[in-house]
Amino acid sequence: MNPIRSALRPSIASYQASIHPPTLASTSVLGRRPLTTPTNPSRAKVQEGDPHVREDPGEALEGELIAERMPSGEEMFGFKMNEVVAKTGTDMKVPGRPIYLDMQATTPMDPRVLDKMLPFWTEQYGNPHSRTHAYGWEAENAVDEARQHLADLVGANPKDMVFTSGATESNNMIIKGIAKFHQSKRKHIITTQTEHKCVLDSCRYLSTIGFDITYLPVQPNGLISLEQLRNALRPDTSLVSIMTVNNEIGVIQPMKEISETLKTWAQETKNQKPYFHTDAAQAIGKIPIDVEEMGIDAMSISGHKIYGPKGIGAAYVRRRPRVRLEPLIHGGGQERGLRSGTVPAPLVVGLGEAARLAKREMSLDHARIKSLSDRLVQGINSQVEHVIRNGDPNGYPGCVNLSFAYVEGESLLMALKDIALSSGSACTSASLEPSYVLRALGAADDMAHSSLRFGIGRFTTEAEVDLVVQRIVAVVSRLREMSPLWEMVQEGIDINKIEWSQS
Numbered sequence: 001m002n003p004i005r006s007a008l009r010p011s012i013a014s015y016q017a018s019i020h021p022p023t024l025a026s027t028s029v030l031g032r033r034p035l036t037t038p039t040n041p042s043r044a045k046v047q048e049g050d051p052h053v054r055e056d057p058g059e060a061l062e063g064e065l066i067a068e069r070m071p072s073g074e075e076m077f078g079f080k081m082n083e084v085v086a087k088t089g090t091d092m093k094v095p096g097r098p099i100y101l102d103m104q105a106t107t108p109m110d111p112r113v114l115d116k117m118l119p120f121w122t123e124q125y126g127n128p129h130s131r132t133h134a135y136g137w138e139a140e141n142a143v144d145e146a147r148q149h150l151a152d153l154v155g156a157n158p159k160d161m162v163f164t165s166g167a168t169e170s171n172n173m174i175i176k177g178i179a180k181f182h183q184s185k186r187k188h189i190i191t192t193q194t195e196h197k198c199v200l201d202s203c204r205y206l207s208t209i210g211f212d213i214t215y216l217p218v219q220p221n222g223l224i225s226l227e228q229l230r231n232a233l234r235p236d237t238s239l240v241s242i243m244t245v246n247n248e249i250g251v252i253q254p255m256k257e258i259s260e261t262l263k264t265w266a267q268e269t270k271n272q273k274p275y276f277h278t279d280a281a282q283a284i285g286k287i288p289i290d291v292e293e294m295g296i297d298a299m300s301i302s303g304h305k306i307y308g309p310k311g312i313g314a315a316y317v318r319r320r321p322r323v324r325l326e327p328l329i330h331g332g333g334q335e336r337g338l339r340s341g342t343v344p345a346p347l348v349v350g351l352g353e354a355a356r357l358a359k360r361e362m363s364l365d366h367a368r369i370k371s372l373s374d375r376l377v378q379g380i381n382s383q384v385e386h387v388i389r390n391g392d393p394n395g396y397p398g399c400v401n402l403s404f405a406y407v408e409g410e411s412l413l414m415a416l417k418d419i420a421l422s423s424g425s426a427c428t429s430a431s432l433e434p435s436y437v438l439r440a441l442g443a444a445d446d447m448a449h450s451s452l453r454f455g456i457g458r459f460t461t462e463a464e465v466d467l468v469v470q471r472i473v474a475v476v477s478r479l480r481e482m483s484p485l486w487e488m489v490q491e492g493i494d495i496n497k498i499e500w501s502q503s
Ligand SMILES: Cc1ncc(COP(=O)(O)O)c(C=O)c1O
Pocket: 104, 105, 165, 166, 167, 168, 169, 196, 198, 243, 245, 246, 247, 279, 281, 282, 301, 302, 303, 304, 312, 313
């Protein structure tokens, strides 16, 4: 274990013991020390003049306040506590580690989520499918409550939520499951060129066993054309799968308009409406989603993109009107028979709590993230020229994808090792491949290579954004100074008009 984390642990526990005397509910019958780390909203301190902090302390972000409750200045392994715990209160921020701006890859777990999960690993460890004793009943109740929170986040009926291991499994389950169930009459599927690999690969697999797949192109801003979608629909189309928020460029596809296009087409052509599935891994908890209003039949959800645990997700599968699909996993018949296997109660509880917090704090998170995102973009644009923003600028603000012209992509990444972010180049064993998403927008290979994705989240601070801006400005300027292309641009030569010799 990280020595700093283990150093923090006893200190957190003893401090919490002083502010939360053990209660019957939090102590086992054997009198063991409670293993939870309960946060305490009543200790919330609203910083004067901070527009992002709620005035009602009961509603304040408990997670932000852990720093307040840490014994300030106490030294452990050479680190001062108040240095170790960043302003946001997440103990994941440790000096010497890169600044984390890769929130589309994964998010840190919210400490409040961990609090909620801990008893289900240690004391309330029953199998939620055990019907004969209290251990099973309490786990089942907790799973039901979590299912309700998740359903509330997207306006769904909790009975329509099926727990899975994450969005990859949900996408596989829904796409392959619907395709196979309906294959005797309908063998055509529509998706887009910019989906996540797990959607594209599920479709690719189906194409090897006789299905016909249409990959819709996107416009230069990353949005699909509704007209192209309509033209692609066929009487044998069983499924249309279009992601809500793109994980590389943050573009938000128009869910409601897509479902209306499908409905209108079905009415006008007297064909059966294809099911509408969306991979909402990067959308739920970030932007408002309502499955009823948006006409979504099936949806994929991931826990670790919304400050919840890794290894848990869900598939929303509508029951009325019923979406019929063939299960991928057979066994004990759990989760409506669609996903057999013991439901992992602690992970589900974490996902439910993450969903509850996301619903409660969505507008606050969004406002903070938008303001940090604007600060980042303005900070860079005001000091660096020839920067292109990839994707529709009205997309999700926590995902900012920028290309830096006249900079070599690999050198850019190497020089920014103190910031954890993703680039538009995927390292394959042999070469740096430009991102297929940026290629689909029509970006030139060199611009895709020199692109960076900045992922801002709930725990990102202004100070981090300012540091990142400083580093980007310094690194891009230094790399350009070394670039012969940049020298030519400075001399006023239009390098697009140069005919390079092939020798
Ligand atoms: C849009 C999208 N879909 C699916 C996934 C896969 O999610 P999980 O890690 O839960 O399998 C991701 C994660 O990278 C994603 O961004």
